[in-house]
Amino acid sequence: MRESRKVLLEGTICNRKKLADNIYHIKIELDKEFPEYSYGNFVMVNLKEELSPLLPRPFSIFRAKKRSLELIFKVVGVATTLLATKPLPYPVRLWGPLGNSFPDGKDMLCIAGGLGLVPLYESIMKERYKKVFVGFRNQGEVYLLNGLLKKEAFISTDDGSYGKKGFITEFFYQCLINEKDKGTVVACGPQGFLKRLWEIEKEVKNIEIYGSFETHMACGFGVCLGCTIETPKGMVKVCSDGPVFRLKDIFGE
Known part of the structure; x- marks a missing residue:
């Protein structure tokens, strides 16, 4: 498992599609090329024009190609409601890719x-x-x-x-x-x-x-400690230590 190079990007949501009840697919055009990422990485997205929610929200990367990023999410709160309903084009700020990834291998x-x-x-x-x-x-x-x-x-x-x-x-x-x-x-x-x-x-x-693993996150860098979870060996931060863990390390005795 490896960590990817993270960057700060400006973007604009240019396309949005409803996939199912409260499930949306959005495509974001970026101001520069998205870095190489690994399966399991995520991004933190901030709604530039909104005072609430002030803090960014984490989203798994669905697909990224050159200067575009695609996300799929479920509407569960203020931030995702805005992403699902705001008129397009809609500006956002994001950083990533963040976190580690799933293991490589065959079979x-x-x-x-x-x-x-x-x-x-x-x-x-x-x-x-x-x-x-x-x-x-x-x-x-x-x-x-x-x-x-x-x-x-x-x-x-x-x-x-x-x-x-x-x-x-x-x-x-x-x-x-x-x-x-x-x-x-x-x-x-x-x-x-x-x-x-x-x-x-x-x-x-x-x-x-x-x-x-998914938890509430506020920073994505392991500073705020808002995403910590308890394990048999102590607390871990999902954003910086994960989000991918061996289940044994989280649930094992």
Whole structure:
């Protein structure tokens, strides 16, 4: 896992598309080229014209090419509401790429829950993984699916409205039981999703799962201490020590 070179950039949201209920995809035109980044990195975005919220917000990188950056997010508060509703073009300031990344390697497994698909999508499309598992709550949340279908991803919804019915973690568990060469797993999803994967790792053995964690952040550099989480070995900062950690290091005893 490596850290990327971070820079301060000025940008303008030039395009916005609603993907599902409260889920939006935006494209930002930048004043200079976005640095090379790794899967799992994130950016801090500040709304230049707004006094509230004053502090920037973290967003996983969906895609970046030269002078453009694409983000996908769920509307959960003031900042994301503004990003989803303000007339375009709309100016923003951001810095990144920040944080560490998912491990490199071949023949890895990948599992994502909901918006956890966002930081992993590009690496899935480049066929970095031997098997891919993606879960959503219902068909209304199934976005970015056309490309994934071409990659033979295993897809489920909690209510069975698309793909297999059930939690993706349980289908993943059944796969691991029959998998001879388990190896490394990369994962991204809600906290409960990652905790369940840790339970699976303890039971199945011979696997090592790396998960991307989300918390509230205010700076992105590890200064404000707003994103610290407790581990068996002490506190860690998600923004500067992560956001990618071995599940063993976070949940292990």
